[in-house]
Amino acid sequence: MPAWKSITNPSQAMLIQEVRVMRGPNMWSDSHSHVLAVKMHPSVPSISTGQLQAISDYLAPLAITESDGTERETLLLRLTVRLAAALQGSEMFHGLRAPTSDLTFGVVGYEVEQAGTVAVELASSILASLLEGGQPPTFAEAAAVVLAARRRYGEGxxxxxxxxxxxxxxxxxxxxxxxxxxxxxxxxxxxxxxxxxxxxxxxxxxxxxxxxxxxxxxxxxxxxxxKGVVVAEELDLEAAAERLGFPLVAKPFNGNQGRNVTCGIYSLDALRDAFRHAKELSRSVIVEKEIxxxxxxxxxxxxxxxxxxxxxxAMVIGDGIRTVAELVEQENNNPMRGQGHENALTKIRLDQSSETLLASQGLNTGSIPVMGRQVCLKSTANLxxxxxxxxxxxxxxxxxxxxxxxxxxxxxxxxxxxxxxxxxxxxxxxxxxxxxxxxxxxxxxxxxxxxxxxxxxxxxxxxxxxxxxQGDQGRIPIVAITGTNGKTTTTRLMAHVASSAGKTVGFSSTDGIYIGSEKIQSGDCSGPQSARTILHDTTVDFAVLECARGGIIRSGLGFDQCDIAIVTNVAADHLGLKDIHTVADLAVVKSVVPRSVHKDGWAILNASDDHAFAMREALRCRVALFCTDHENPRLQEHLNAGGTAVYMDAKQDIYVCHEGAALFMLNAAEAPITRRGLAGFMIENLLPVALAAHLSGFRQSTIADALKGFVPSAEHTPGRINEFEINGVNVIVDYAHNPHGLLALAGYLKNIPGFKTGIITGTGDRREEDIAAFGRIAASMYDRIIIRFDRDLRGRSQEQILDILASGIREKDPGRQFEVIPDTQTAIHHAVATAEKGSVVVICADNATYTVGLTKIVAAQFQSEAQ
The missing domain is CATH 3.30.470.20 (ATP-grasp fold, B domain)
Structure with a gap:
């Protein structure tokens, strides 16, 4: 049980619903990385006049008053973070933050994470107890618990x-x-x-x-x-004393911090006592002539x-009134003294060595030294x-x-x-x-x-x-990438270019962590801990970090600042989760990444995306734009002002404009990732990479060759238009799992001839309107629709997902028919088996790696049947 639980009433309802620990740049504060974001429980009742008086009486000695929050709806939240700041023993940053229109959290800084968390829990418990008419711990008791956590977990x-x-x-x-x-x-x-x-x-x-x-x-x-000797046996002490002569010092052979050292030894008996004391820490004892x-x-x-x-x-000075023990207690109350190394001085502890030293002065702990007498309590001068x-x-x-x-x-x-x-x-x-x-x-x-x-x-x-x-800051270049769609492909492209430039690249994405060419961890690794894993690797000299919304919301970024940030786009996805309800809310989360760029770095924003483009207003760094449309008004205004940008012209030639010069990079169709220039959303992924690579100091030829040499595949870019030829059918697996991503895929499929079958599903934890929109878009782009279901339905039943998808499909095409085959592998096999040769089957998958694996199994089945 945590220490703070022992001084609170476990039956008291806590006021807090959630505490998020931020360990890097975050959505709550531009100037403080180490903060706790506190969310109050929605069922917290209103405060009566009597309850408010009880709270005011408790907080009055701390100069925390009702004026800290005039709105009753947020008063408890304000007081919670204010009290949590005070419990940490310093004027800690605190306040309320509302990054979106309907999202208010209390925010309080911390120096030691565990102490900050305990402070918030205690503050909540104290206020809950006061609301219920209970007897909470005193402020001193609560502060002592927080201090204990600080001592235990803080740095020396x-x-x-x-x-x-x-x-x-x-x-x-x-x-x-x-x-x-x-x-x-x-x-x-x-x-x-x-x-x-x-x-x-x-x-x-x-x-x-x-x-x-x-x-x-x-x-x-x-x-x-x-002069001195090493003595292992007590029998040898007399010889050592005769050889060296008194006074002597005895100390452990391998001790430290002055522990069990005895000085001022003037007799053989005292030497024996000192020897035994030193032997408690060491097999051998050094006996030296005292200097x-x-x-x-x-x-x-x-x-x-x-x-x-x-x-x-350590010593005390007599006042003719207090005993030695009382004088020590008085000195230990000195605010400069603390436990261990927590303060400028350490509290004095009376032990056996102190008793012995006092006795040599004709005193004991109960003696009352005369006024002005110096009483030595330790034989060594260690702090x-x-x-x-x-x-x-x-x-x-x-x-x-x-x-x-x-x-x-x-x-x-x-x-x-x-x-x-x-x-x-x-x-x-x-x-x-x-x-x-x-x-x-x-x-x-x-x-x-x-x-x-x-x-x-x-x-x-x-x-x-x-x-x-000489000014070395111990840093390596960091390119951080965020957005709704295209993050992972952009991350892989950037890592490939940096690697081609001779860098040892560490990159993290939704499908793993890579150091050089080695995948060291699989799974969704787009959060702050994955970033720290890369930045702690001693071989990495260039980091490319995908930064997804979940990690940013949960604990901020895994680095303190970056050199270049890329924002691909901001669109509806994961809305309704973790208090993010609108695309504007999501943009606030994503903006943490470009706001983490240092003042001399670059934020590369999508000029054609309203939310990404708007982020430029809140940035302290330099801003660059990318756009596939050379005539985009925002792009043109930026270029006319001498801004840095990358764009594609009508011939699909890609240019980087920087410092007044336009540098040709390559034609988009030359990069395999663009599918001969037909996949517009892949070109949008490529453009910011070309610019980021140029701003990183890589040569044009290196960048162009790397982009031309990046060949997409199920292994290299899982879920990004992975194509398989199965039984004469072109089977495509794509990560399109939200309406924005599906629209981008539709733009590519328009350029692909033939009958198209779409295998779709709905992600259960998405909003109903997002699942329905997925159905509407699917009805507009596929000739045939098969509905399957993920293994993890994420809070909805198959029937619920089916009903919502069906409503979207029929909204677009009331008479549209579709098939339902719940199992993904069965759905793929059925689609291929019933498709005409030369047609296209598209599988939309949130878990692309798993779905690619199922597709390969189906391919093997057809190959086996053909044999």
Whole structure:
């Protein structure tokens, strides 16, 4: 059970019907990618005056008032997202968004997805409880639950600093598998884990993790280190003490973060206790001569000194009133202190080592130190044990900088934290008996960014600069393609051209994910997760991503920005699903893709499509047009203004106009995908590809040769006019599954002579008017109609689908007859068996790959019968 459930009443009706988690550019906000879109339950009742008063009383201390929403219909939604923002502990983006006329969602930002989701659920639960007169958790209790989720799932401070620095350079950041963070895309990506980078040497990490080996490497380079020995058995401690002399330090052989380290050992008994404490973490224990002085941390990045801090162990100062335990509690209430690494400082935890150290000072946790007395609570100065840090970057002696840089080189770490004990870091190490006591891989960065005293140092930036030098943003070209029809063919064409230009292309579409020539995943892969799969592939240097409506609605885009966006068209499809009821609504969803183009990139829009063309008004990038009609007024106006476009003239010659020049590409009939120039909708798919390829810097000859060499087939372009000759009949399988697509197919079939049989069906989750329109169009383009049914009827019965299709057919032709053969394979076989030689049978299929497979089975059956 989630933690937040434990402090709410499970019987309370939640106010929320749905929460959509956006992880990229989305339809809710142009400036925020990480948002939650909240839909209220339609049965939420109106609010009475008494209920409103109860809500107001709860929210008043948070400065959330009824004025946050004057309309009672949206008041609860406004208050839900406002409260969810407050529960996350910062002034998070929030508000209401209505991208379409009848669609209103609450939108709230998040920094940690799981914490944001918990915040929304808790906000809803609190308001529901108040409406029912219940006792919801206090704001502090709810905020603590959200904070726990943030701690559990959020990034640590070092990772966050590097991520922030990367984003400031416009380097894309995405979570990777196993908790790693990926900076950049494709072949240019780098991985980080806290302050350990893509380039960190495994051998160097092993050396740094072995304190004895570290010391030997430093000694070999004539760098000062404390004298010490490795002790595995307690019996050897006395000899070690005699050899080294007190005071001593004992620490685990391979420990970190100062855990189980004991300093200031002045007796054999204390040494034995320290040995046992260190043995809890390590089989062997390092016993060293204690170096007198202060504890300094030197940060070296890429072999260059970056920052220095003076670290002090956790301590409290007596006031003559409070006990040590009470003073620790008071200090832990400092807002700068948090659990673990969540804040600038870590809360102090009193443990056995603290008790021992207190005893050496003549105190215990119940003692009341006199006013002004400093009480040391830890023997090490690590921030992870409650220590503090003061920035001394400007004080360190140049010779000490050279020594630190040398130590980093000797160990071989690209990001290195060097611990030095010195009486004064402003003096050379050898002048005051100082020594390097430790070298750390993946050093903590927060002490430098958030010192208790002194200047803040932006140490994340040089780490990013080390991985991405000289303005490198770690990006690869991304062409994103959306629209209602033609997306997959356009995607495949674009990928083919880029591959012909020598690129290692990753592309995703409705039939799979491809890396180079290999299909690595089958199925509908047109969503954001498929895009991320491609962008995380280390071989890809050019991405072509099909972006369908479903993924955009569900969680936004799978990338932060693209270089080129193509919008093929916007027509009725999937209407009535996920709150998208009109073509205008659908256009809002599709517009997310061109709005994700960076300001110097290109949106290539269909000039002949009203909704696609209208998208240009909301874009920050450069706009180009494509059109098969050279005389199109929109195209002509754009060209006359010096705009970039691609078009086809009356001779079917294709030209790209860019920067005042018209470049001939090829004749449309030369591209096999256009079926000798007869398939107008295929030409519409080809045109934006020719322009996108040109804008990508590919040569005209490369583009033309690639388009001429793209041969459509059932394997290469499944469901895109796949033709089979079966028993003397021309059988065509096409993906036309909505009225717009069927009209486009009709335009091609007009150019094909012969009797035409159409095998059609209706998709159950489409609107009734769309299924009926499919029937009307089918009646106008086929001489004979056979109705079949999909395996998945998507919410409607066969009888319902049949009735709607029949109504559309008879609306067009009242006397029209049709056959009903429910099974698809049987329908194909029957159509071919009863068709005249030389005629055409067309199978319209939503699942084109499956239907192509059935068609091949039928072909084999006829071939077997002929033998």
């Amino acid at each position: 401070p070092s990772t966050t600093m590097i991520i922030d620095a990367a984003r400031s350079k416009n380097i894309p950041v995405t979570p990777g598998p196993g908790g790693y963070t990926i900076l950049g895309y494709g072949k240019h990506q780098k991985k980080i884990s806290a302050a350990m980078s893509h380039n960190t040497s495994c051998i160097a990490v092993n050396i740094a993790g072995n304190k004895e080996h570290t010391k030997k490497f430093l000694e070999s380079a004539a760098l000062p280190v404390p 007198s002085g202060s504890d300094y941390r030197i940060l070296v990045i890429g072999g260059k000194f970056a920052a220095a801090s003076l670290r002090s162990p 992870s044990t409650g220590g503090t840090a003061e920035d001394v970057t400007d004080l360190i002696h140049p010779l000490n900088i050279r020594a630190a840089e040398k130590a980093a080189r000797v160990i071989g770490l690209d990001i290195c934290g060097i611990d030095i004990v010195s009486g004064d870091i402003a003096l050379p190490l050898r002048e005051n008996g100082a020594a390097i006591i430790e070298v750390n891989a993946a050093p903590g960065l927060r002490m430098h960014k958030f010192p208790s005293k002194g200047a803040s140092r932006e140490v994340g930036a040089p780490i990013v600069e080390l991985m991405f030098p």
